[in-house]
Amino acid sequence: MCGIAGVIHNDKNRAIDSQTLVNMAAIQYHRGPDNFGYHNPQGAGVGLSHARLTIIDLDEERGRQPHVSSDGRYMMVHNGEFYDFQRIRASMTAQGARFGTKSDSELVLQMYPHYGIEKTVEQLRGEFAFSIYDREEETMYLVRDRFGIKPLYWTETEHGVVFGSELKVLFAHPEVKREIDSEGLYHQLIQVMVPGSTAFKGINQVPPGHWIKIQRKDGKLNIEQHKYWDINFPQAEAHLNVKDEEEYIEGVREQLLEAVHLRLNADVPVGAYLSGGIDSCSILGLSASVRQDPVKAFTIGFDDADYDETPIATEMAEMTGAEQIILPLSAEHLYDHFERTIWHTERTIYNTLGVAKLLMSQKVREQGYKVVLTGEGSDELFAGYPAFRKDMFLYGLSDLPDNLRTDLQSTLAESNELFKGAMLPREEFNSEAINQKVGFTPTCIQSWMGCDGFARDLMSKDHQANIKSYDAGRAIAEQFDESQLEGRHPLDKAQYVWIKTMLEGQILTWGGDRVDMANSMEARPPFLDHYLADYAVNIPPQMRIKGPVEKYVLKEAMKGLLPETLYKRQKFAFMAPPAHTDEKKWNALMELMEEFANEKRIKEAGLIDYDALKQMIDSHADPSVPRDHKVQMDALLNHVLGVQLLHYHFVEQDIPKKAAAKAHELGWAA
Secondary structure (H helix, E strand, C coil), rough: CEEEEEEECCCCCCCHHHHHHHHHHCCCCCCCCCEEECCCCCCCCCEEEEECCCCCCCCCCCCCEEEECCCEEEEEEEEEEEEEHHHHHHHHCCCCCCCCCCCCHHHHHHHHHHHHHHHHHHHHCCEEEEEEEECCCCCEEEEECCCCCCCCEEEEEECEEEEEEEEEHHCCCCCCCCCCCCHHHHHHHHHHCCCCCCCCCCCCCCCCCCCEEEECCEEEEEEEECCCCCCCCCCCHHHCCCCHHHHHHHHHHHHHHHHHHHHHCCCEEEEECCCCCCHHHHHHHHHHHHCCCCCCHHHHEECCCCCCCCHHHHHHHHHHEEEEEEEEHHHHHHHHHHHHHHHHCCCCCCCCHHHHHHHHHHHHHHHCEEEEEEECCHHHHHCHHHHHHHHHHHHHCCCCCCCHHHHHEEEEEEEHHHHEHHHHCCCCCCHHHHEEEEEEEEHHHHHCCCCCCHHHHHHHHHHHHCCCCCCHHHHCCCCCCCEEEECCCCHHHHHHHHHHHHHHHCCCCHHHHHHHHHCCEEEEEECCCHHHHHHCCCCHHHHHHECCCCCCCHHHHHHHCCCCCHHCCCCCCCCCCHHHHHHHHHHHHHHHHHHHHHHHHHHHCCCCCCCHHHHHHHHHCCCCCCHHHHHHHHHHHHHHHHHHHHHHHHCCHHHHHHHHHHHHCCCCCC
16 A cells, blocks of 8 residues: 555646655655655656555565656556456466566556556456556556545646645645635535545545546647446346345355455555454454464454443454454543544544544554454445445335334334434435435435535535535436446445445545555455455345345354354444543533634634534533434534634645655655
């Protein structure tokens, strides 16, 4: 894992400043502290830079990027991992390719001239973001992995295109403007974002499963977006051809084991995150069965028993002989690290779980580990979230008797009472545009879109006016591929919507890459192996959710690895205790609000209406306000604090100057 950056100018004779490229690498030092490199050949109008975290091929000089072909025609930078790369490298060598490193990254440099971009990407397996430039064709590709595990941002400037692994990398370039726009502000407040967007005007993401082609013609850059992969659920009638249950169970077991085995490949030790959920327990169990030595497992412990999963995690660690490291966290201390977390997430967070994850990755690095396996993606593929069960009960079981449907929904609501207002909506919300595209508004985004009225009230009057006629549901729905929804089963539709919105925009961002790489720590999610995903989408909905049991087929596949307590219990959402549940934590939140969201700073930023904010804070003291309402208000207050911190770090501060200072501090110079 690393950090990448680059610039391509409209005019190939316009030089790329070398120190700017170095500064863009330095500002993301946390992504790659082991070394850096840059390449900006004269007369190309292109420059690339790279900050390296050594995982595969630890040779400091040999693995340095950018990689450049021997004839100078091709140059590339890469962030992430390509799995099964040894087999592909052997095949390419047999065809005459000559590799200069033992790194997986060099694959693309050898494959692209031989296969072209389409066939190259088709063969890549893993989590990655890379750029390759063909000097003869004057064409650059920005490529992102299938699920968006690795980030990749880009923007247009007066003179060309700037790209990088993080927003701060783009902002380190003096020509990139930094402005939070009205729609971006609104989506930060409601948590769910328009796929491909950011909080900042003109700053885009390469969508998961896409590449951006940038070609220079006649002194202009032509920019095209191309989709090379999508999560592809079958037509609903295909689920009627059900195979024997045991065949699906064995298939999941085989596919997941292969995905885990591949991700244990590294030239450094590999550990595992371990919560009390089936996902991380399955990963640990399979890892322990594959490896000869004990796995080191890292667990977050909360001081609120309602949210703490340490006992089950410990039981799992003992079953597998893993060496468990527990990081106990006190609720009020999570806000001590909230500001630092926002600097890294570059978007708002609704819950301090993101802070807890950042502190856990720090603990991993302190233990001398750079790589862990994680359980992200399991809920998305095997329908683990409570919202999926609700949609299954409402829309996916047409022949279900009404009394049984009511019983199942009641059981679901009771077992997830703690998370109502977050993982489950406080009240039903429908988007006409999403209804038209999907057939219904999936429960998984209702909690966040249901914040619409609160979010608009919290915005300053100018920003409110700018989005007066804005339809967030329509903006989100327009990014869904209708061909991937038409004729699909309701559960498949709900999972598709979550994967396209909250998986990439939340789980893999502030719950994944950004808080892990904040401490130079690589997280590998085996469940998001695209071969496993292609298998999982064909599992009938009634085997993903069987009666009240979520992730049924996965549980059965992993039954022998799991503690009985975990095997029998329903899904328990993993989140940090909300602020209102602990007086000390609430006070810690209020201290931060007083520092960054006081009346003076609110008015200077011009994003939030201070009176509306004060009214919301005051309502928390009212004992008559229901718990689920407070859960939702907690999320909104975290978002308000987040947008104020985004403004402070990325608009108020001089990021190019900060990047230059970081390069000077590190001794990185052109």
